[in-house]
Amino acid sequence: MTLEALEEEIRACTNCPLCRTRKNAVPGTGNPHATLMLIGEAPGRQEDERGEPFVGRAGRLLSEILAEIGIGRDEVYITNVVKCRPPGNRTPRASEVRACMPYLRRQISLIGPRIMVLLGMVPAKTVLGMYGIRFTSMGEMVGKVFHVDDVILVPCYHPAAALYNPRLVDRIRETLRKVGELYQK
Numbered sequence: 001m002t003l004e005a006l007e008e009e010i011r012a013c014t015n016c017p018l019c020r021t022r023k024n025a026v027p028g029t030g031n032p033h034a035t036l037m038l039i040g041e042a043p044g045r046q047e048d049e050r051g052e053p054f055v056g057r058a059g060r061l062l063s064e065i066l067a068e069i070g071i072g073r074d075e076v077y078i079t080n081v082v083k084c085r086p087p088g089n090r091t092p093r094a095s096e097v098r099a100c101m102p103y104l105r106r107q108i109s110l111i112g113p114r115i116m117v118l119l120g121m122v123p124a125k126t127v128l129g130m131y132g133i134r135f136t137s138m139g140e141m142v143g144k145v146f147h148v149d150d151v152i153l154v155p156c157y158h159p160a161a162a163l164y165n166p167r168l169v170d171r172i173r174e175t176l177r178k179v180g181e182l183y184q185k
């Protein structure tokens with residue numbers, strides 16, 4: 001299966017109740033052969049309207065910081081753990097994460113990234129768990145670099161959190177700088 005075919009499958013998915021409230025499923029976007037994959041929690045309002053991930057203010061902040069470290073958005077692949085917007089942007093339920101996880105697994109397997117940045121608690125908990133690492137807390141795990149087999153996992157604060165707490169911008173910048181160094185190696 002190609003990544004494009006998988007994205008089409010996601011757009012038509014009705015495997016959990018979020019399909020009833022979404023406008024558009026948001027499979028992900030970017031380089032199908034990306035070395036670096038960024039994984040967020042779930043689409044927000046603008047993402048739901050446009051069917052693209054990270055297009056609102058948080059997405060712009062992410063693009064700006066990536067540009068500062070010399071990484072273009074077209075070089076990377078960006079997606080979320082849950083592909084449809086939870087109503088009111090609530091945190092996705094464990095059942096929704098479970099229903100949607102197979103898509104993320106298949107995206108990872110098709111793209112084969114060397115580095116994955118986990119933006120926020122839900123992706124950190126979910127993806128670290130996939131690789132057998134127990135999540136403790138964002139405070140403890142943000143900015144740490146986990147090498148598992150041939151992949152590198154880096155938990156990072158979600159840029160949306162920085163819109164409400166500007167002090168987190170520097171933490172995100174610091175984490176992504178570290179990612180930039182790993183990316184250039």
Ligand code: SF4
Binds near residue numbers: 010
């Ligand atoms: S959130 Fe995932 S599992 Fe649920 S309907 Fe959307 S694509 Fe399907």
